Amino acid sequence: MAKVKVENLTKKYGSLIAVNNVSFSCKDGEFFSILGPSGAGKTTTLELIAGIKKPDSGDIYIGSSLVNDLSPQARDVAMAFEKYSLYPHFSVYENIAFPLRAPTRKEKLSPKEERKRVEEMANLLGIGELLDRRPQHLSGGQRQRVSLARAMIRRPQVYLLDEPIAHLDAKLKVSARTTLKRLSDKLGITIIYVTHDYKEALALSDRILILREGIIEQVGTPEEVYLYPSSDFVGRLIGDPPINLIDGEVIKKDGKSFFKVEEDFSIQIDQALVSSTEKAAWEEDGRRRIRIGIRPIYVKVSKEKLSDNSFQLPVYAVEHKTDSSIVGFELKDTFLIARTEERVNWRMSEKVWIDFEQKHLHFFKKTVDVSKK
């Protein structure tokens, strides 16, 4: 196992910059996720590390050696591809055993040892029954597990997994996630894991890197990126229902700071938070504008008045979960979503009190569009 370090990595496709000056370092034995929406440059980053694509600039280190000029087969990495890329003319067994038979790897297993290794891995991923089949006779989920087994069969310096469980059905996903986590903990292996699903990233990773259009938005532990998103983009990417992002104005009156959303509501901002509002706020048409972010679970709603700082809005819609409700309110530009701790049965247009847990308020610059249209 080895650490992976990437410095100032840039890759262009024509005029499109897929990966833009990305630097990060993944520690030995770390489960490192790259999270981002499609087109963020996640797969390209992985392909650059694997050596399938050549970077336009920047350096890649695996362990302590610079691997820029090494071919993929010389880099000692394993990769699971999002499109599976199984060999159609091989059986499942041969597909999984293929990396073990590679001339450059010098594994030199006897057929018996090879069969043992392959069967062990196949059973772990629940495809032990399928070893004699051809990939074209498998379902999408089965193919994906074969692809994962092929990637995990060796002990390379680093595993590169590109959406390895994205196409499994919900139940299998959970068990595959557990298997992966178990493997990574037991073997202490270095994994770079690409996903667009924040749940996978939060559940598995030691650290998460968030990419947006080829640029790093944030790197941090799952707690950090969830609790302290560095931008409205990160906040929006992680969490369901997504974080509320509300644009408004900072107003100073009698030494106090207020956050005001035209027509809709106005709240006083805790003194402790004033300095962070100053950092995030910007001037627009002579006003101090700011965007606040608050997760729906920290939006308190009640029939009774909650505090002096709470305000009233009419209910737009109520959606029920098994043990809670999602209450929506309509603002001028966007929706405000609250997640209650218990199920509520409020009617449309009923006025309820709303209060923000101020220690969970985030202040952002405006970088994503959240208008309700």
Added chain:
Amino acid sequence: MRRVMFWIAVVIVLCAFILPIAWVYVTSLKSPEDIFRPEKLAFLPTLYNYKYIVTVRPSLLEFRNALIITLASTALVMGVSLPAAYSFARFNTGGGHLLFITISTRMFPPVVAAIPFFFLFRDWGLLDTHLGLILLYIYFNMSFATFLLYGFFREIPEELEHAAMVDGYGRLSIFRKVIFPLIKPGAAITTVFCLVWAWNEFLFAFLFTRRVARTVAVGLAVFWGSIEIQWGPMAALMGLAILPTLAAAWFMQRFIIRGLTFGAVKG
């Protein structure tokens, strides 16, 4: 009613294909006297014509020539076209221009190339040699084979090669273990096309050979003399000459089906 029309159409098409072949074999078994009495349906079959083409004229030599030239030219064409098409498909070698130039050799009437080639071959002493005809067939078949294989290579997703690279294989072993097994049906079709074309080629074989390297296709035309047409022996030789191509067509048909559904194999 539609079924009836369907079967009528099938019968018409079958007749169009089968009657000439049937005529060839029937004629080849007739004695010279019977050939010009078509009103006489029943006749006594004879191997006279087959004996004639084996003993009286050098038909076996023509067969051997055609076989040597066909096999050699096809082997060389495939040896060059396989890597060339792979390179065009995977690396876009020459930015598309090289592929176009390769194909463009099939865009003018072949006879246009005949005169320059004739003078060139005369100066190099390649007229009426096996090597001369092999070179010519390579020239004509290579472009076609490369273009056909290019299409098959394009069908193989690049990701498969990426996977094999990461799995620890170099370019050559990837080609051998992953790409070639997948291209096999396509390569088989291409090979058969080249074989059939080279076997049947008449114009260049006629212009560039006299006696030593004469192929079957040219040999067939020799029965058409200035005094008489030897229908019987000609039909016998025809009957033998089309056997390899019939075999090739039979062999090819299952591969054509597989070749056409090739895209569905993707992993």
